[in-house]
Amino acid sequence: MTKLLVATEKPFHPDTIPGIQKIAQEAGYELALLEKYTDKSQLLEAVKDATALIIRSDKVTAEVIDAAKELKIVIRAGAGYDNVDLEAASAKGVVVMNTPGQNSNAVAELAIGMMIYHARGQFNGKSGTELRGKTLGIHAFGNVGRLVAEIAKGFQMDIYAYDPFLSKQEIEKEGVKPLESEKELYARCQYISLHIPANEKTKQSINFSLLSSMPEKATLVNTARKEVIHEEELMKVMEERKDFHYLSDIAPDMAQQIAQKFEGQYYFTPKKMGAQTAEANINAGLAAAEQIVKFLKNNDRTFQVNK
Ligand code: 3PG
Numbered sequence: 001m002t003k004l005l006v007a008t009e010k011p012f013h014p015d016t017i018p019g020i021q022k023i024a025q026e027a028g029y030e031l032a033l034l035e036k037y038t039d040k041s042q043l044l045e046a047v048k049d050a051t052a053l054i055i056r057s058d059k060v061t062a063e064v065i066d067a068a069k070e071l072k073i074v075i076r077a078g079a080g081y082d083n084v085d086l087e088a089a090s091a092k093g094v095v096v097m098n099t100p101g102q103n104s105n106a107v108a109e110l111a112i113g114m115m116i117y118h119a120r121g122q123f124n125g126k127s128g129t130e131l132r133g134k135t136l137g138i139h140a141f142g143n144v145g146r147l148v149a150e151i152a153k154g155f156q157m158d159i160y161a162y163d164p165f166l167s168k169q170e171i172e173k174e175g176v177k178p179l180e181s182e183k184e185l186y187a188r189c190q191y192i193s194l195h196i197p198a199n200e201k202t203k204q205s206i207n208f209s210l211l212s213s214m215p216e217k218a219t220l221v222n223t224a225r226k227e228v229i230h231e232e233e234l235m236k237v238m239e240e241r242k243d244f245h246y247l248s249d250i251a252p253d254m255a256q257q258i259a260q261k262f263e264g265q266y267y268f269t270p271k272k273m274g275a276q277t278a279e280a281n282i283n284a285g286l287a288a289a290e291q292i293v294k295f296l297k298n299n300d301r302t303f304q305v306n307k
Helices: 016-029 040-046 062-067 086-091 104-119 143-154 170-171 183-189 208-212 231-240 253-263 278-300
Strands: 003-006 030-035 053-054 073-076 093-096 136-138 159-161 193-196 219-223 246-247 266-268
Touching: 003 016, 003 040, 003 278, 016 030, 016 278, 040 062, 053 278, 062 086, 062 143, 073 278, 086 093, 093 278, 104 143, 104 193, 104 219, 104 246, 104 266, 104 278, 136 143, 136 183, 143 159, 183 208, 193 278, 208 231, 231 253, 253 266
Parallel strands: 003 030, 003 053, 053 073, 073 093, 136 159, 136 193, 193 219, 219 246, 246 266
Antiparallel strands: none
């Protein structure tokens, strides 16, 4: 019997599971659920006889892959797959996929939502500022970055983007002004919305030199990964510039120190919230289940990330 395990420490919206169940049933698979688990040992036990695994930000380490003797495919229901040990998966012949685009709108709405929330002093009753007319720099113009730009157009922001993997023309045709480098983007824009993945190249790459070059009343909005920020250097900028603000979807490692020193200059979500909508969960969860069926039945490897 093919067993499809959904292992989500942060569960999908409940409306997602019946859809996954239907897809599994039609394919003749047994569905197992491990939600809100609190210890790695529970995941190690549950994956033992799983053929396919759907996860969110759950960590799929070499230990998990080793424990999953029957495993053929892992789907990260979402975009970033920095939580999966791709080498360990490849070594065991396990295919890893993500579901690009399926939760992007939720993340884009949160990025803009955090900008407004903070610009309005977190709704504290005092006068805040508006987004209209402000420069917005989109760092990486992928699925989420494009949607942030679309929404920001409605707010009449002045929108720039930098993406090392896209030509100027590809950015221009979306009605956004392309810039040549990260350096130019940060030096030009009062708001920066981060959409780069976390990998060996990008970890801690958002540093003092970039952040300190931002114009007056700067706000960095991070709905990507906390690991891409050089936190000590971020704190140095916040120390030197009381007009510098950091908004992050998930608290940084140095959250406590930041909270102690920089009141009014930061906002952190209590848990990663970007993809926490019913729509995003349903889109990503169902896409994940469908991708599993297509892979197991037809060897369809679209969206494989460990080639
Ligand atoms: C993603 O990479 O898709 C987002 O960060 C969402 O992650 P989550 O599903 O763990 O909320």
